[in-house]
Amino acid sequence: MADCLFCSIIEGKIPAQKVYEDDNCIAFRDIKPQAPTHILIVPRKHIPTLNDLVPDDAALVGRLFLAAKQIAASEGVAEAGYRTVFNCNAAAGQAVFHLHLHLLGGRNLGWPPG
Ligand code: AMP
Ligand code: ZN
Numbered sequence: 001m002a003d004c005l006f007c008s009i010i011e012g013k014i015p016a017q018k019v020y021e022d023d024n025c026i027a028f029r030d031i032k033p034q035a036p037t038h039i040l041i042v043p044r045k046h047i048p049t050l051n052d053l054v055p056d057d058a059a060l061v062g063r064l065f066l067a068a069k070q071i072a073a074s075e076g077v078a079e080a081g082y083r084t085v086f087n088c089n090a091a092a093g094q095a096v097f098h099l100h101l102h103l104l105g106g107r108n109l110g111w112p113p114g
Contacts (some may be wrong), residue, residue: 001046006098010044019069025070027103036106037075037076037082042065047099054081064101077105085113 001007008014009028012082019039030038041064047053053061065084072078082105087094 001098004046005043005096006040006100008069009031010042012088019074020067022063022067024060025067027067034102035104035109036077037072037104039071039075039079041071041101041103043099049094049099052099064111068101068103072105075103075105080106082107083109088099 005014009016010026016052018026018028018029023044025041025043027039029039030040043060044066045060047057066085069078072082073075082103085102085104086099087102
């Protein structure tokens with residue numbers, strides 16, 4: 001989609017530190033990490049927010065979590081623990097309107113989140 005930052009990264013028009021990719025998604029390091037490990041797992045399909053998911057996306061969302069599991073292991077945070085987060089819309093602080101799963105780890109994460 002035109003004017004979408006994450007579509008531009010997927011198309012290789014904007015560089016990113018890629019750590020994983022498959023037919024359904026890519027994952028890259030967050031440019032402003034909030035934890036020692038902070039990776040964004042992004043479906044290749046442009047879906048603006050969680051509110052825009054349709055039943056046909058169910059398998060895709062499952063694959064994002066399978067990618068998260070694999071990346072957590074390769075980043076060495078799987079055993080200690082990590083968090084996955086979708087921010088949806090303004091109250092959650094969503095800034096990029098292309099669905100992305102945050103994977104945060106490498107430090108103790110407070111609860112509840114701010
Ligand atoms: P959200 O607030 O859930 O929409 O998260 C958007 C995330 O994208 C933030 O954590 C940003 O730091 C991150 N971000 C913004 N631009 C880039 C970029 N060019 N490369 C990697 N991460 C980015
Ligand atoms: Zn997009």
